[in-house]
Amino acid sequence: MTKFDEATQAIRVDETTYDVCLDPGYGIGGPLNGGYLMAVMLRAAVDASPYEHPVSTATQFLRAVPPGPARVRLEPLKTGRTAAMTRATLVQDGTAYVEALITTATLGDGPGDWAGEVPVQMPPVEECLPLPAPRPESNMTLSTRIDLRFDPPTVGWYTGTPSGRPESRAYFRMAEPQDPDPFVLALAIDALPPVVFSAGARGWAPTVELTWHLRALPAPGWLRVLGHGRLIRDGWFDEDVEVWDSAGNLVAQSRQLARLGRG
Amino acid sequence: MTKFDEATQAIRVDETTYDVCLDPGYGIGGPLNGGYLMAVMLRAAVDASPYEHPVSTATQFLRAVPPGPARVRLEPLKTGRTAAMTRATLVQDGTAYVEALITTATLGDGPGDWAGEVPVQMPPVEECLPLPAPRPESNMTLSTRIDLRFDPPTVGWYTGTPSGRPESRAYFRMAEPQDPDPFVLALAIDALPPVVFSAGARGWAPTVELTWHLRALPAPGWLRVLGHGRLIRDGWFDEDVEVWDSAGNLVAQSRQLARLGRG
Numbered sequence A, B: 001m002t003k004f005d006e007a008t009q010a011i012r013v014d015e016t017t018y019d020v021c022l023d024p025g026y027g028i029g030g031p032l033n034g035g036y037l038m039a040v041m042l043r044a045a046v047d048a049s050p051y052e053h054p055v056s057t058a059t060q061f062l063r064a065v066p067p068g069p070a071r072v073r074l075e076p077l078k079t080g081r082t083a084a085m086t087r088a089t090l091v092q093d094g095t096a097y098v099e100a101l102i103t104t105a106t107l108g109d110g111p112g113d114w115a116g117e118v119p120v121q122m123p124p125v126e127e128c129l130p131l132p133a134p135r136p137e138s139n140m141t142l143s144t145r146i147d148l149r150f151d152p153p154t155v156g157w158y159t160g161t162p163s164g165r166p167e168s169r170a171y172f173r174m175a176e177p178q179d180p181d182p183f184v185l186a187l188a189i190d191a192l193p194p195v196v197f198s199a200g201a202r203g204w205a206p207t208v209e210l211t212w213h214l215r216a217l218p219a220p221g222w223l224r225v226l227g228h229g230r231l232i233r234d235g236w237f238d239e240d241v242e243v244w245d246s247a248g249n250l251v252a253q254s255r256q257l258a259r260l261g262r263g
Helices: A003-007 A034-048 A152-159 A182-188 A195-199 B003-007 B034-048 B152-159 B182-188 B195-199
Strands: A011-014 A017-022 A053-061 A068-079 A083-092 A095-105 A146-150 A167-174 A207-214 A223-228 A231-233 A236-244 A250-259 B011-014 B017-022 B053-061 B068-079 B083-092 B095-105 B146-150 B167-174 B207-214 B223-228 B231-233 B236-244 B250-259
Touching: A003 A182, A011 A034, A017 A034, A034 A053, A034 A068, A034 A083, A034 A095, A034 A182, A034 A207, A053 A182, A053 B053, A053 B095, A053 B207, A068 B095, A095 B053, A095 B068, A095 B095, A095 B207, A146 A152, A152 A167, A152 A195, A167 A195, A182 A207, A182 A223, A182 A250, A195 A236, A207 B053, A207 B095, A207 B207, A207 B250, A250 B207, A250 B250, B003 B182, B011 B034, B017 B034, B034 B053, B034 B068, B034 B083, B034 B095, B034 B182, B034 B207, B053 B182, B146 B152, B152 B167, B152 B195, B167 B195, B182 B207, B182 B223, B182 B250, B195 B236
Parallel strands: none
Antiparallel strands: A011 A017, A017 A068, A053 A095, A053 A207, A068 A083, A083 A095, A146 A167, A167 A223, A207 A250, A223 A236, A231 A236, A236 A250, B011 B017, B017 B068, B053 B095, B053 B207, B068 B083, B083 B095, B146 B167, B167 B223, B207 B250, B223 B236, B231 B236, B236 B250
């Protein structure tokens, strides 16, 4: 069992209740990463479902989540012939922190009937850049668990030369040896620095809503995580992410609505 | 009060319960249109919120919804300084039909800080085409309530010449005189024929999940509703829609995950 598998374990208490222990290793400056939290909730939802894969997850982030023991409460909404729907709530000390509407189904491994092109070509991974390790006191513990290699123009903001448009792109893999699966994809889809950093914004940018869809099971190897935004307005921005696997398939797609940081 | 305002009215019973009467005039072959149902649920959520606008709506469609009396049940999740979150459930005879996680906030009318380009130029509205009125026995009553003028290549499927890629684009306005508002946008964002018709698919394509974000208040006049898909695979497809107003602003964006029809 990998560290990530262990950190996302959901222990069944009864049909609709799972105990989890939220690992401080997936923090971004104290609060836990949203993708990690989705992975934990999806473990519970998939365990309770007759279907194997979390095909759709719509998530509302109510409050910043600290590490520690927590519960996932499930409310089954419908079990149909091809998919099951459930509501999942992440609860600590009686307070709801994250809400999700989850659809599970079992995906096959046939080819697509129609597939769009990859929206942006990435340079080879050798020409992409890791960011320097953050200072330990920053509590950016997530950065030690994942390996990101950035498309250089999209981390120009780090050296004071932002590209001027909301974008963020990187190769992604787990720091420990682990092939991607749907739970790793939940982490990958929310692992990039906010796209607005490239447009000149800084600071904590809290996600309000994030919906992602699992479109295929990922092949082993590096993932390409391609993020961009369409509009920054009135303190709100959107971030659209596609994840492509090493076999050239679109495996996940997401959009989040977030607030601009005040930093 | 317009017909649409009346058809989406939500009458407050108590703090968390609203009575609604689902109007058979927004049907697509019997079941009601998903955008119409979202508009009804948003009326209740906005009425109960201290904020004015439905900025984010994540919706799970559990069952096809027939016309008639129904209830919207709200469960307030959090009221913060800039936004409020609530869960909304559309219920008929004790059965849940639609679930939504809704975020309300109050949008300003300042310009965007950064805005992407319109993804596709539409020909002028005079060069776009209405589809012929459906036969009355088809129960496509929605088509009498809205006025759609299609970008010709995206309705080639209607005459047996689909474009070969998932796309659907049209000018949109209400059939009766009514300026667009956030509730009209909820209708507009799910009003196009499924994008997969252009890729050769036919038949009822049930939406499983649809998330949309309100990005700005729309100016009066025609809306441009621009839809495309990225992947058709394993019986599932995505449909991504942007709505642009007559002043050239991106006012709403959505993505839905749906099942291919068997027709």
